[in-house]
Amino acid sequence: MKFLKKLLKFLVIFVGLLVVVLYITDTDYLLKAVRTIYMKGHTTAYLEDYKEFDNQTIAASDNPQPWSNHRDYNSVALTERLEKAHKDWGTIAYVIIKNDSIWHESYYDGFNEDSQSNSFSMAKSYVTGLMFKAIQEGYIKSLEQPVCDFLPAFCDGKAAKMTVGDLSSMASGTNWDEAYYSPLSITTRAYFDDDLAKVMNGLKMETDPGKAFKYASGDTQMLAMVIEKATGKKLYKYLEESFWKPLGSENPTLWQVDSESHDLVKAYCCIASNAKDFARYGKLHKDYGKWNGQQILDSAYVAKSITPRFPESPEYGYGWWMKDVLGKNFKMMRGHLGQYVIIQPEDNIIIVRLGHQKAPDSGKPVFTSDIDLYIEEAYKMLNNKS
Numbered sequence: 001m002k003f004l005k006k007l008l009k010f011l012v013i014f015v016g017l018l019v020v021v022l023y024i025t026d027t028d029y030l031l032k033a034v035r036t037i038y039m040k041g042h043t044t045a046y047l048e049d050y051k052e053f054d055n056q057t058i059a060a061s062d063n064p065q066p067w068s069n070h071r072d073y074n075s076v077a078l079t080e081r082l083e084k085a086h087k088d089w090g091t092i093a094y095v096i097i098k099n100d101s102i103w104h105e106s107y108y109d110g111f112n113e114d115s116q117s118n119s120f121s122m123a124k125s126y127v128t129g130l131m132f133k134a135i136q137e138g139y140i141k142s143l144e145q146p147v148c149d150f151l152p153a154f155c156d157g158k159a160a161k162m163t164v165g166d167l168s169s170m171a172s173g174t175n176w177d178e179a180y181y182s183p184l185s186i187t188t189r190a191y192f193d194d195d196l197a198k199v200m201n202g203l204k205m206e207t208d209p210g211k212a213f214k215y216a217s218g219d220t221q222m223l224a225m226v227i228e229k230a231t232g233k234k235l236y237k238y239l240e241e242s243f244w245k246p247l248g249s250e251n252p253t254l255w256q257v258d259s260e261s262h263d264l265v266k267a268y269c270c271i272a273s274n275a276k277d278f279a280r281y282g283k284l285h286k287d288y289g290k291w292n293g294q295q296i297l298d299s300a301y302v303a304k305s306i307t308p309r310f311p312e313s314p315e316y317g318y319g320w321w322m323k324d325v326l327g328k329n330f331k332m333m334r335g336h337l338g339q340y341v342i343i344q345p346e347d348n349i350i351i352v353r354l355g356h357q358k359a360p361d362s363g364k365p366v367f368t369s370d371i372d373l374y375i376e377e378a379y380k381m382l383n384n385k386s
């Protein structure tokens with residue numbers, strides 16, 4: 001009994017000292033990481049972790065516009081390859097939209113058409129659209145406007161040459177380290193720290209900006225700070241008025257913020273919504289910014305988004321990914337663990353997949369093999385009907 005008391009006392013002292021050390025070394029964000037992720041059995045962010053964080057609500061449309069069902073709605077069975085992929089990789093939603101009508105939809109693991117789940121990096125596509133909207137509305141001069149005009153922390157040396165366009169095309173030149181599974185990476189800190197602006201303002205320059213593509217969630221976070229400074233609006237409100245309501249979204253959504261006190265969205269991730277409301281933004285870009293006859297976003301900006309900036313990196317434009325499959329060029333919103341909104345404008349097709357994980361391809365290729373699978377099998381199903 002005496003030994004147990006000593007052990008308990010030692011553990012209390014050890015934990016207390018550990019907490020003190022974390023605060024002294026400015027790594028106390030790890031306490032939130034342990035509480036919200038690691039103690040729940042996860043090694044990284046997961047689909048429903050938004051429930052563990054502060055969020056701001058984005059209201060549903062005042063004029064909701066439900067998707068219509070295609071005349072061939074759910075008339076073709078999933079292929080065996082798709083069934084296996086859904087089971088192996090924990091798909092929660094798989095939707096095929098043809099000619100702007102729901103051609104197929106299936107849901108799993110207790111999720112349904114209205115269930116919310118984390119968008120992860122699909123949010124980056126929304127942020128880039130909001131940047132173009134801010135340019136369209138005159139809040140930002142152009143892609144060439146210096147970031148320094150909005151963020152004073154980036155006015156010296158190489159940083160002074162960084163432009164808004166560099167942020168939206170992932171070419172900032174900063175030392176951001178895109179490491180999801182390391183508890184000490186800046187990516188992890190940004191996810192759990194309650195003062196995200198402070199984290200971002202501490203970034204240093206690594207190379208000249210505007211020279212090459214380097215995937216960095218920090219670029220999108222900085223872009224969000226630029227947009228808020230330029231418009232004078234919170235980004236979640238700007239999304240609500242610019243896209244969420246105008247596109248007839250049927251459900252309210254949530255966007256994670258760093259804390260109630262600082263109220264800065266995690267712009268590189270973390271919009272909690274469902275497959276069919278996510279698909280609306282895909283349709284907007286499939287139709288080059290037009291929604292029900294109204295030009296919501298200038299078609300030139302949409303074209304810019306889905307065009308590679310650097311010839312050496314044909315997979316990325318401004319907030320959107322591009323990939324050739326089946327001899328066709330697909331554009332996509334893409335998020336951690338395999339969240340996808342994939343569009344093929346010429347065929348008038350949208351494919352949405354949400355789930356718990358993506359294909360565990362070795363070697364970390366630019367695109368994991370699950371993307372090809374979701375596209376190829378969707379087209380097999382569509383061709384079986386035709």
